[in-house]
Amino acid sequence: MTPDTSLTESFEQQRPRLLAVAHRILGSRADAEDAVQEAWLRVSRQEAGSIDNVAGWLTTVVGRICIDMLRSRSSRPEVTAAADIPDLVVTEDVDTPEDTAVLADSVGLAMLVVLGSLRPDERLAFVLHDMFAVPFAEIGQILDRSGDAAKMLASRARRKVQDVPPPAGDRRRRQEQREVVDAFLAAARDGDFDALLRVLDPDVRWQRYTAAGMTVGTGSEAIVDAVRRGQGTRVLARRVAVNGEPGILAWGPTGCPLSLMACTVEAGRLVGIVSIVDPRRLARMSLPEPPADD
Structure with missing residues (x-):
């Protein structure tokens, strides 16, 4: 069956928004594209004129596809472990229009990490309402719950994410973050452990993704020991820039990437670090090259 031309055009107009919705719910660009493609297949089976509110209908369809994908992850530990790794966009850390365009649709790393800890229904309710202003009544229909129940889910999720630092939206704040990350790099290179302790929050949270799985530690001493x-x-x-905020990329003697660190900075100190040291994961990522003159 060939979908109605007007329905096809409406879908294409809605595609960027649907991708943004799915990306924030699922935390993965690849999974978001799969969800939107599945939504297109469902559109193609609809009769012409059978949908009154195309935008609302598509949001409902994508939401239901996403919640099914999240629940599938939860029931399959081997999938959950891989899916919990944040979806990272890594670029040169410079302020150019090109970089701004690449990062425009990226989700702040701290937010991605916290969203990944939410229950599937909490995550969907929070993303749809707080990020895309979808009414609770519509969210309730996606979850087969009442609008009030959807409101409670979003409220519960909101409490969990309320301490997430905002992304570096202005150049001044971003420059302050860069200075903290540069100070950390300089102290690490020089072996100045007192300087490291000054730049690390005493309760810094360190989340590491290795080939064996994910570990979480708290406290600056563990980072200094490493x-x-x-x-x-x-x-x-x-x-480098990781999801629009300063981070650190390290290479070995052969030029192969060894680790990627995404840094969260607050009040002049590193308060959170997410490290990826899984060689296979790093090999699949699009990463900047090491400096040719070093």
């Missing part, structure tokens, strides 16, 4: 163990190795590290 830097101490790495002293004397031939590792090149420099600042």
